[in-house]
Amino acid sequence: MNTLAHHVLYEFKAGLRDKSQLLMNYLFPLLFFTLVGAIMTRLDPSFKDRVIPAMAIFSVMCSYLLSMPAGLVTARESGVLRSYRISGVPSWSTLAAPVVASIGHMALVTLIVAGVSVAALGSAVPASVALFVLVWLAMTAAYAGLGALIAVVSPSSRAVNLIAQVVYIPSIMLGGLMMPSGVLPPALEAVASLLPAKHAMNAFAGGEGAAISLAALVAGAIVSFALASWLFEWDGTNSRAWPLRLLALLALAPYAVAMFF
Amino acid sequence: MTDHVVNVRGFTKRYGNAIAVDRMDFSMGRGEIFALLGPNGAGKTSTLECIEGLRRADSGNISVLGLDPVRDSRRLMRRVGVQLQAQGLPGAMTVREALGFFARYRGIAPNYSAAERLGLGGRMGVQASSLSTGQQRRLALALAIQHDPELVILDEPTAGLDVETRDELHAIVAELRAGGTSILLATHDMAEAEKLADRALVVVEGRKAAEGSPRELTSQGEGRTRISISTARGGLLRVEPDFPHSERLPSEEGYCRYRSSKPAATLSALLAWLQDSGDDIVDLRVERPSLEERFLEIVRRKAS
Structure with a gap:
């Protein structure tokens, strides 16, 4: 097993040992799924057709926006990243290992959500499992990239959750998870188009614009990871100048461009 | 092959307009324990961080084992061991996992005997967050020496430790030196420097204030x-x-x-x-x- 694989395996085990990660990766999304599944399918019977992609996106957001960035910033502040650096751990593997490890957790949660939705809520199995997996991977990569970028630009562990909420809450409200994004007023629909959640829901639904949304997710992931690697800091105090950190907003550019197609 | 394991010439480090280290010169010979002494804010940590390759010097030249600590950091990784003052480890990582994790990144097999030698043999399955301060220091030292480096850099290795643990760590440092390892030691503990160091450099306000063996330094004063x-x-x-x-x-x-x-x-x-x-x-x-x-x-x- 190579070095990165060992690192990923450690991060995966740490995700099971750490109570806060366990909460954000499993308990919170599954509890939310239970409540939403029970309530929303009564209010809106068509929700059972969206519940699998919606809850998959929700789980991925919990992990990559609420859990992983906070973990990375805490590691930076407590000197863990400096310990990595003096021992030759490269910056890309410091970012990649928790991302890849969380894919394992998210895949497990998505399988549980899909299984329970089909069995208990009467949701249909995705028409193309291969396409579903492809969109899921692109969506996961897009949020993982954003999470890594949020961790890298956040000045402190107190700020990281606030910055993450700027993406997390609009994604839930406007991303088409709870209600179809078509019911939104045009101005809010434009805001929603800047969020990976809307493009992921589009791509999961298939049909018109799905390919563009998929491409936007992939491009968003690439831009986010590239910016995160470039802006990465080992130091406990993030000393990057704010104008440089604001370049992180470029990660939304692929989604903005997709609006014009 | 250079005679000096660390050679610092005209080294200057600035943070904005503040000069942390100003045209510093010193060198450290092979096999010696060299202590870096100074009050808080004197520039010790900046000096160490540039030697460790964590920061770049603004001007001047630093060479470690004849290499540039920033440009050649990958090559130095296997030849230098560093114990940071605040060495963070992932809290969920066990002692055994930490030794394996960092050894793999250095490209060597884990050396569990380093931890056993430091009295952590019975704590291999314990997570870092459950170790006492003394045990965490021992683990940090084990991680710094497990690849048998030529140079070990220790930043306040005994800060906050009880007398017994401090004595044990002193014995290990002396043992390392007897084995031919060069040791660069930054400390606030003058008794520690006097006991361990072959030579010491006193840094005040970013400048070299005195240099010599502890005996030479004490005899140079009012005496x-x-x-x-x-x-x-x-x-x-x-x-x-x-x-x-x-x-x-x-x-x-x-x-x-x-x-x-x-x-x-x-x-x-x-x-x-x-x-x-x-x-x-x-x-x-x-x-x-x-x-x-x-x-x-x-x-x-x-x-x-």
Whole structure:
């Protein structure tokens, strides 16, 4: 097993040992799924057709926006990243290992959500499992990239959750998870188009614009990871100048461009 | 092959407009323990971080084992071990996992004997967050030496440790040196530097203030020996006589105290005075100036 694989395996085990990660990766999304599944399918019977992609996106957001960035910033502040650096751990593997490890957790949660939705809520199995997996991977990569970028630009562990909420809450409200994004007023629909959640829901639904949304997710992931690697800091105090950190907003550019197609 | 494991020439480090280190020069020979001493904010950590490759020098030249610590950091990784002052480890990582994790990134097999040698043999399955401060320090040292480096950099290795653990770590450092490892040690503990170091550099306000062996450093100062004496009848305390080449210090706990630039002459006169007065010695202490006193003298002189 190579070095990165060992690192990923450690991060995966740490995700099971750490109570806060366990909460954000499993308990919170599954509890939310239970409540939403029970309530929303009564209010809106068509929700059972969206519940699998919606809850998959929700789980991925919990992990990559609420859990992983906070973990990375805490590691930076407590000197863990400096310990990595003096021992030759490269910056890309410091970012990649928790991302890849969380894919394992998210895949497990998505399988549980899909299984329970089909069995208990009467949701249909995705028409193309291969396409579903492809969109899921692109969506996961897009949020993982954003999470890594949020961790890298956040000045402190107190700020990281606030910055993450700027993406997390609009994604839930406007991303088409709870209600179809078509019911939104045009101005809010434009805001929603800047969020990976809307493009992921589009791509999961298939049909018109799905390919563009998929491409936007992939491009968003690439831009986010590239910016995160470039802006990465080992130091406990993030000393990057704010104008440089604001370049992180470029990660939304692929989604903005997709609006014009 | 260079004779110096660390060679620093004209090294300057700035943070914005503030100069942390100003045109520093020093070198450290192979196999020696070299102590970097200085008050808080003197520039020790900046110097160490540039030597470790964590930061870049703004000007001047630093070479470690003949290599550039930033440009050649990958090559130095296997030859240098670093124990940071605040060495964070992932809290969920066990001792065994930490040794394996960092060894793999250095491209070596995990060396569990380093941890056993440091008394962590029975704690291999314990997570870092559950280790005591002393055990965490030991683990940090085990991680720094498990790849048998030529140079070990220790930043405040015994800060916050109890006396026993500190003594054990001192013994390990001495053992490493006996095995030919060069050790760069930054410490606030002057007794530690005096005990361990072959040479020391005193840094004050980013500049070199003094350099030499602890003995050389102490002898370069005012060099006055402290004499404390307690007598059976307390004659010295009552009369408070003066003696040649000495300065009388305030008495303390029944001891008459002097600071002498020529202790032999002072002691002869003192003993003669006691004999003449019919008094007798209960306790006599003659102490040469410590590195700590010399350090304070250097820092105060620089500050004034």
